[in-house]
Amino acid sequence: MSAQERRPENDGRDFADAMWSVPSSLLAGMAIYGGLGWLLDRWLGMSAFFPIGVVLGVVLGGYLVYRKFGR
């Protein structure tokens, strides 16, 4: 984060950005990787990849939020 973005008037923006993108990222992660897992399950005739995908998606979404706003 550069010095220019450390100005106090940007603090509110950063905080709100983080607040709004947390649920959105988690949801998107679940949808993308859950969806991929579901397709894989359909293709292979299994039922293991959908839950794995959902969990992986949440983890990746959480990781993304952590790296973007965590420090």
Add this chain to the structure above:
Amino acid sequence: MNALTVLLAPAGDQFGAPTPEELFNLPPIIPGVYWFTKPVLLAMLSAVLVIGVTWAAFAKPKLVPRGVQNAVELGYMFVRDQVARPFLGKDADRWMGLLVSVFFLVLVWNLMGVVPVLQFPVASHIAFPAVLALVIYGLKVYLGIKHQGGVGYFKNMMFPPGLPKPIYFLLAPIEFLSNMIIAPFTHAVRLFANMFAGHMLLAFFSMVGFWFLFEKLTPLGAPVGVVGVVMTILLTGLEIFIQYLQAFLFAMLAAMYIGGSLHPEH
């Protein structure tokens, strides 16, 4: 006759909770003109009201505001200090026209839900917030491409700096989905769902009060009716707060999307 038979009257005589069908699927006001329903009328009324009030307030602005100008300026200051400046910084003044219009329009739409006789929150029909959200979404993408370039916009959105290289492959689709599809969707649905649920709640409790105190007044039903009336009054207060809060959030998210397009994230 015991208490239970008084409560469980024969079918048709029973209390029925209002269904979404009868609350929201309203008949046309003028028979034959099928598109002209109550929400459409209220949306037009809201637009006229917002234009009229802001016109009255700002057509001949005085340095020391009085009357209408004083009241509307309070709203303007609120939008500027709480919505525009935190997200747009020095660009705030250029976008005030849009943000004030959006905030006032959504606020009046929502308040229509508790104005006696009118009593219908316009945004509880999803088409209305959806159109507003789509306009903001179009503006967001247009501004992003204009200020960051076609490739740069999507690169800034999907590849936030500071992540290990291989992980981008996994994270870029998440960023894309959350920014381009989930964001505008939740923008509209948040407003719609709050207004829809609020209207259902108010209708239910006022129906309880009306039914047990006027339609079928019984010794056992009367206290239930009183509870219905009290709940209606309390929830109307809560609704007014939520209606104001959702108007604020709608304008705030609009400012956030515009700000994010003007200046790429970190």
